[in-house]
Amino acid sequence: MNKRLLALLLSVFLLLTVFSAVYADEETEATEETAEDEVVLLLDEEEEVETFDFQEYASNANFSLSCDEKTTFICLKDKRTGQEWYSNPPIPLGSDPYVQGIAQTDIRSVMHVTYTNAAMKVKETNSYSGSVMKNAAKVKKQANGLRVDYRFTELKATIPVRYTLTDDGMKAEILFSEIEEETTNYINNIDFLTYFGAAGEKDEGYLVIPDGSGALVRFNNQKNMDGMAYKQSFYGDDLAAITDSSVTTSRMESITLPVYGIVKNGYGFLAEVTSGVENASLKAATSGNRLVGAYNIVYTNAVYHTYYSLPLMGQIATERSNVLYNAQDRVSSETYTVEYHFAADDKTDYVSLASMYRTILTTRGWLSKNEVEDAFYAEFYGGVNKTKSFAGILYTARETLTSFQDAQAILESLKAGGVSKIHATYQCFSDDFFASDLEVKLNPSGSLGGGSAMAELLSYAADNGVTLGVAADFIDLPSGGNGYSTFWDVADAINISPIKVYPTSLNSNTQDTSKKPYYLIDPQKYQTAIESLQKAIADHGYTGLYFDDDALELYSDLAPNGYQRERTVTTQSEAMDALAQTDAAIVMSNPNAYMFAYADQMVNIPVTSSNEILFDEDVPFLQTVLRGMVNIAGENMNITDVSETAFLKHLEYGTDLRYALMEADSEVLLNTDMTFLYSAKYEVYKDEIPKRWKAFEEFGKAVGSANISAHKKDGNVAVTTYDNGAKVYVNYGATAATIDGVTVEPLSYAIH
Amino acid sequence: MKKCRAFLAIVLMLILVLSIPASAQGTGKSYVYNHNRIAQEIPDPYNVTKIAGQGLGMVKPVDMTIHNDEVYVLDTDHDAADGYSARILILNQDYQLDREIFFKEGGEAYDFQEAKGLWVDELDRIYVADRSAHKLDVFDPQGNLTHSFGLPESPMITYTEESYLPTKVLTDHLGVIYVQVEGDYRGFIMMDQNGEFLGYFGSNDVTRTADVIAMQFWKIIMTDEQLQRVQLVLPMEYSNFCIDEAGAFIYGVRGSTEDMNELIRKINCKSKNVLDYKSTFGDYNLARVGGQAKKTSFNAITVDEDGFITAFDSTWQRLFQYTPEGDLMYVFGGQGSQQGTFINGVDVESWGKQLLVLDSDYATVTVMEPSTFGSNVRQGEIYYSQGDYQSSMAPFQAVVAECMNYEFGYQGIGKAQYMQRDYEAAMDSFYLAHDQLDYSMAFKMYRGEVMRSLTLPFLILIVLIAVIAITVSILRKKGILKKKKLVLDESGKVKYMFHTLLHPIEGYEEMRYNKKYSLAIANIAIFFFFFSSVIMSMYSGFIFNGKNAQNYNVLITIVSVLGGFTLFVLVNWLMATFLEGKGKFKEVWIYLGYATIPYSVTCFLYTLLSNLLTSEESTFLWYLMIIGQGWAIVMVFFALQGLHMYSFWRNILSILITILGMLAVIFIIFLMFNLFVQFFSFVESIYTESMYRFAVGF
Known part of the structure; x- marks a missing residue:
């Protein structure tokens, strides 16, 4: 930069500082056009063709890492494939045809930072305009890599980023523990390496999003309108942060794997967030948007200091009266780390990326190769609390849906129908459930037959090769008493009052505060609950425990010295460790990756994504990771989607069938809190289940414990190939189709 | 329901056999309202089969219409x-771009100011409503401007050219043009092909709600200045409309209004709304967000080949489908970035069984088809509205098997059972559907x-009783059986109570002197007063008791009946001191306790x-209640008169x-209660705030 330019820069900056001071009052939310962007436009006029000077900082057998000091762009060269992967598109400033506002410099940044200033206003900056352009970024060589210290002049903080070469790629870190904050500004969250590996408009390929079963976003898919971009928290939303305005009534699948990927012209990488993922979220967008530019991007957003906007207590909730709360403590992770693993050939696809992740998890010990046996999964619902009136005196009655004898009868009936292998779980069966307590003592309710009938059911199951997981929950506290206080023993929201989780009202998109909330146990206080569970297993001889979605919820306690999500992961894992010592098998409902090691069976594994408009197709990414390693089953078909298509999709994805079952008439559930169970009567599905089971019996014989090795979809026909050579063909079309010489009937399947 | 097992085979067939396309996905969470107007989850009635329009460079599509088996989308703000x-x-039938029409005038590009509405008539003429240009443009099929219509001239049109804001347009089979004008509450403007004004269509009336009547009263006493500040009470304007294929009805929708029964109108050729008897449209039990109730605001409507009406709610971006008679079938869609959810839906169209939603911000056309659940509901409804209840049974069986929350399904099943003369089963079904009238019909037959x-x-019983009675009397006569006299009422107080009931004036007046009253009897009477209310709430027949007895709370009765009685006695006794009444508290209690007896008996x-009568015979019950209550009131009146020794007028005053x-x-x-609540919430917020401040260190 020459002196003239610097002088110009400085004067414009001064002028704009004055302006911004004048208009400071009008700033409410983060503005899109900051002072620095005006500068960018002036730079355009220089019309100097920008050149990049990438200097090598580190090298190993497979990769070399270089950096352009002027812009702090990174280039990672894969020596095996010759591919170069840039942190930012190496194009001249202002040459992108789409971007406007702050996005003009975002495209040249490795970090986009959102922070709260002393006046409690949310502001945004990025590493290029906030630091590099001010010559405040310092590049330093490190062992096997390099480090850049970005000092943000306006934010008044230094955020160091470190890149280190690994055997199969690179590790990029934001060094949280070395962040220096000079003032009382809170750094809230950081979009990290937004454009790393970004695909341009001429590239072919897709982004891999592990949403639900997994989804692909094709490059340049024209889905670039505002609002179509993807953003979703890893491991589901934090319940400590659910406010009225954040309630959604659309059906969402969650991200259970802390990964994402890009496949570009046959080359690709899998990125895994290995530290700080608990508070992070995944974002993706395709080219053509003014905030994105001519690139297809997928990246993560790291949280450093949690903040939420909440209505002030005692006030009517309006946008204006919302108050910004910053959590007292920052996220405790030492670093925010993303590890990039590169595929060594040009035949990369989502299946090979998923297989790569399976290998990573196996090495880490979270997954292991197990003998897998396909089974039919049944989820029994024992009973429901129903408010009744006797001579006008209201009382809570335990309405029986499926008694222990009923469950045994259903199992016998299924067996008689030819369902040879059954994995069952039992919900809503214990005194704890009916008494609205933490479900840890697990005394079988007398209304369902009591301990003796349960013992009989357990012995029937043991004799007939049926596994039975009984519902347990050491997290959700519906009401106090029984040793737990809804005040002292529960996690707090950001306003230091207990987190209350209300059901969502279907029609008004808000929390239904007319219903009873439940509370979440303080993550530091699982100990006694786990002891109760251990005792329950010993006392009642349970052979399996079942943890449903709610019982595996990952949440923060935002009280001072509370445990935020990254620490809750640790305490929950310790709890599971303790339970793994017992003889009981553990059944988990769609667990997050950190729980994989403890699960003997996984149910509610989704066979669809969240169906975002941005997505182009669903793929069995999650199934490729899990299938063959652990027993997996889908969601309750008769509640989500019972159609033939859904059945075929389970077959395509190698995911066993699961049904919610009960003996009583469905109408019993009217006027209860369990109306979601609107079609669970066994009688209705009695004949259908054995028919569908036959397909899975055949499937199990052919596939065994094999892993998915290839998957493709050709029009209406999908072919899933397993590494033992088995192939499953599924035809969703209305006409017969022939593929690889195999003819598949309409709405049918073939297994070879 | 247990009797329906035979149907399960058919039911399953109906649930499973209907195939849906491979890429089908559900919409946002779907629901239906139960009889208590509480939303109940249901399976998605529609599946998204395609999202079209991406990559066509659409910027801000505002309207669409189906013409000659093609989809016409009007895109504005084009580069x-x-x-x-x-x-x-x-777009063709596969939703691929077939061709584009660019608007031209004499070979030059034609410039719109704010194109809002699109219509293509039977002669392929294209109509575009240009809101800000205050006119309607007509183009030939190639997009060449043929002519424009400005504001039609008529003494009935009272506004100026500048305030004429045409937003939507359509034509009927006769070529009559209907224009929906923003801000015009008198209905749609009708004009002929020469632009001559033909009149208003679908005019609205101001509904005489309590608010309107109250406003008319205030207007009499308000000053002119005050009047100016008060909004004129006007009927709501339309937001969109559509015409059915036969051209028999025009369907209009309106944005938020207090009159929820006016949100959707099905207007016949005589300009009459045939759905005006329907109670309400749109969402119930709305949450308040930011202090404001999020009311349903329809901005688009369509009617399909089966006559089902679908309206789009711009508040929550949801679709409401109604039967041709205006009964809600289900609500689906929603706000979001997922398939089947929307951010700014502006139009909805029916195309065969398909439903198309145009989203202006996403620039997409979402194509949806009924799921198996939706198809079954629709099939059941079609048979049902034709009166073919037998045929509607199977689809409705499938509906409730797939979702027990769908109350109307039980009604359909009940009708079929009724036709099959299975009245007991029909009663069960109607009970589940909460349909009191049909329940009454089935009950009548069952009775x-x-x-x-x-x-x-x-008959045998009567003969038996007669035989016993005769035997007893014969035995008595012969002296074998002796009549024992039971003396329970030594003091004669019970007997006197009955006397008072039948002769209230004399009975109460003398009661003071003969002291033949009893606290015990009064307390028992008051207990029965309370108990009979409980019994009536709990055990009245379903036909006459719409409330769910299982949710009945005795506390309400305790407060209202016992509390009310005690309060009346207390206040009356206190007031007696001012009005020189002679009664003591205990006496007021006893006298009035006696007076409740007729009412209690009536309640029983x-x-x-x-439980024995049908709704046709409800008049008997009505008379019974009138007599019981009237009697009780008379008793109260004379009790107080006799006790306090008031004159007639003084008694009324008292x-x-x-x-x-x-x-x-x-x-x-109430005031105290309110204060207490406020105080409590104040303490709570102080506590929360201080906890937070304490925690974050001020």
């Missing part, structure tokens, strides 16, 4: 590089059956009879003062 501010994209079957046992009788006094006491109780 001005080629000089065209708007264009029509024509007849039971009575016929009981005739013989009944009502409860009993309500009762009025008592009632006023009661109101004052209730008011004070």
Whole structure:
């Protein structure tokens, strides 16, 4: 930069500082056009063709890492494939045809930072305009890599980023523990390496999003309108942060794997967030948007200091009266780390990326190769609390849906129908459930037959090769008493009052505060609950425990010295460790990756994504990771989607069938809190289940414990190939189709 | 329901056999309202089969229409590089772009100011409503402007050219043009092909709600200045409309209005709304967000080949589908970035079974088809509305098997069972559907059956009783059986109570002197007063008791009946001091306790009879209640007169003062309660805030 330019820069900056001071009052939310962007436009006029000077900082057998000091762009060269992967598109400033506002410099940044200033206003900056352009970024060589210290002049903080070469790629870190904050500004969250590996408009390929079963976003898919971009928290939303305005009534699948990927012209990488993922979220967008530019991007957003906007207590909730709360403590992770693993050939696809992740998890010990046996999964619902009136005196009655004898009868009936292998779980069966307590003592309710009938059911199951997981929950506290206080023993929201989780009202998109909330146990206080569970297993001889979605919820306690999500992961894992010592098998409902090691069976594994408009197709990414390693089953078909298509999709994805079952008439559930169970009567599905089971019996014989090795979809026909050579063909079309010489009937399947 | 097992095979077939396309996905969470107007989850009635329109360079599509088996989409704010501010994209049946129409005038690009509405008539003429240009443009099929219509001239049109804001347009089979004008509350403007004004269509009336009447009253006493500040009470304007294929009805929708029954109108050729008897449209039990109730605001409507009406709610971006008679079938869609959810839906169209939603911000056309659940509901409804209840049974069986929350399914099943003369089962079904009228019909037939079957046992019973009675009297006469006299009522107080009931004036007056009253009897009477209310609430027949007895809370009765009685006695006794009444508290309690007896007896009788009568015979019950209550009031009146030794007018005064006094006491109780609640929430917020401040270190 020459002196003239610097002088110009400085004067414009001064002028704009004055302006911004004048208009400071009008700033409410983060503005899109900051002072620095005006500068960018002036730079355009220089019309100097920008050149990049990438200097090598580190090298190993497979990769070399270089950096352009002027812009702090990174280039990672894969020596095996010759591919170069840039942190930012190496194009001249202002040459992108789409971007406007702050996005003009975002495209040249490795970090986009959102922070709260002393006046409690949310502001945004990025590493290029906030630091590099001010010559405040310092590049330093490190062992096997390099480090850049970005000092943000306006934010008044230094955020160091470190890149280190690994055997199969690179590790990029934001060094949280070395962040220096000079003032009382809170750094809230950081979009990290937004454009790393970004695909341009001429590239072919897709982004891999592990949403639900997994989804692909094709490059340049024209889905670039505002609002179509993807953003979703890893491991589901934090319940400590659910406010009225954040309630959604659309059906969402969650991200259970802390990964994402890009496949570009046959080359690709899998990125895994290995530290700080608990508070992070995944974002993706395709080219053509003014905030994105001519690139297809997928990246993560790291949280450093949690903040939420909440209505002030005692006030009517309006946008204006919302108050910004910053959590007292920052996220405790030492670093925010993303590890990039590169595929060594040009035949990369989502299946090979998923297989790569399976290998990573196996090495880490979270997954292991197990003998897998396909089974039919049944989820029994024992009973429901129903408010009744006797001579006008209201009382809570335990309405029986499926008694222990009923469950045994259903199992016998299924067996008689030819369902040879059954994995069952039992919900809503214990005194704890009916008494609205933490479900840890697990005394079988007398209304369902009591301990003796349960013992009989357990012995029937043991004799007939049926596994039975009984519902347990050491997290959700519906009401106090029984040793737990809804005040002292529960996690707090950001306003230091207990987190209350209300059901969502279907029609008004808000929390239904007319219903009873439940509370979440303080993550530091699982100990006694786990002891109760251990005792329950010993006392009642349970052979399996079942943890449903709610019982595996990952949440923060935002009280001072509370445990935020990254620490809750640790305490929950310790709890599971303790339970793994017992003889009981553990059944988990769609667990997050950190729980994989403890699960003997996984149910509610989704066979669809969240169906975002941005997505182009669903793929069995999650199934490729899990299938063959652990027993997996889908969601309750008769509640989500019972159609033939859904059945075929389970077959395509190698995911066993699961049904919610009960003996009583469905109408019993009217006027209860369990109306979601609107079609669970066994009688209705009695004949259908054995028919569908036959397909899975055949499937199990052919596939065994094999892993998915290839998957493709050709029009209406999908072919899933397993590494033992088995192939499953599924035809969703209305006409017969022939593929690889195999003819598949309409709405049918073939297994070879 | 247990009787329906035979149907399960058919049911399953119906649930499973209907195939849906491979890429089908559900919409946002779907629901339906139960009889208590509480939303209940249901399976998605529609699946998204395709999202079209991406990659066509659409910028801000505002309207669409189906013409000759093609979809016409009007896209505006088009990149001005080629000089065209708007264009029509024509999608074929596979939702691929077939061709585009650019608007031209004499070969030059035609510039719209704010194109809002699109219509293509039977002669392929294209109509575009240009809101800000205050006119309607007509183009030939190639997009060449043929002519424009400005504001039609008529003495009936009272506004100026500048305030003429045409937003939507359509034509009927006769070529009559209907224009929906923003801000015009008188209905749609009708004009002929020469632009001559033909009149208003679908005019609205101001509904006489309590608010409107109150406003008329205030207007009489307001000053002119005050009047100016008050909004004129006007009927709501339309937001969109559509015409059915036969051209028989025009369907209009409106944005938010207080009159939820006016949100959707089905207007016949005589400009009459045939759905005006329907109670309400849109969402119930709305949450308040930011202090404001999020009311349903329809901005688009369509009617399909089966006559089902679908309207789009711009508040929550949801679709409401109604039967041709205006009954809600289900609500689906929603706000979001997922398939089947929307961010700014602006139009909805029916195309065969398909439903198309145009989202202006996403620039997409979402194509949806009924799921198996939706198809079954629709099929059931079609048979049902044709009166073919037998055929509607199977689809409705499938509906409730797939979702027990769908109350209307039980009604359909009940009708079929009724036709099959299975009245008992029909009663069960109607009970689940919460359909009191049909329940009553089934009950009537069932009662007849039971009575016929009981005739013989009944006759035998009568003969038996007669024989016993005769035997006893014969035995008595012969002195074998001796009549024992039971003396329970030594003091004669019970006997005197009955005397008072039948002769209230004399009975109460003398009661002072002969002291033949008893606290015990009064307390028992008051207990029965309370108990009979409970019994009536709990055990009245379903036909006469719409409330769910299982949710009945005795506390309400305790407060209202016992509390009310005590309060009346207390206030009356207090007031007696001012009006020189002679009664003591205990006496007021006893006298009035006696007076409740006729009412209690009536309640018991009502409860009993309500389980035996049908809704046609409800008049009996009505008279019974009138007699019981009237009797009780008479008793109260003479009780107070006799006790306090009031004159007739003084007694009336005393009762009025008592009632006023009661109101004052209730008011004070509420005030205290409110204060307490406020105080409590104040303490709570202080606590929360201080906890937070303490935690974050101020």
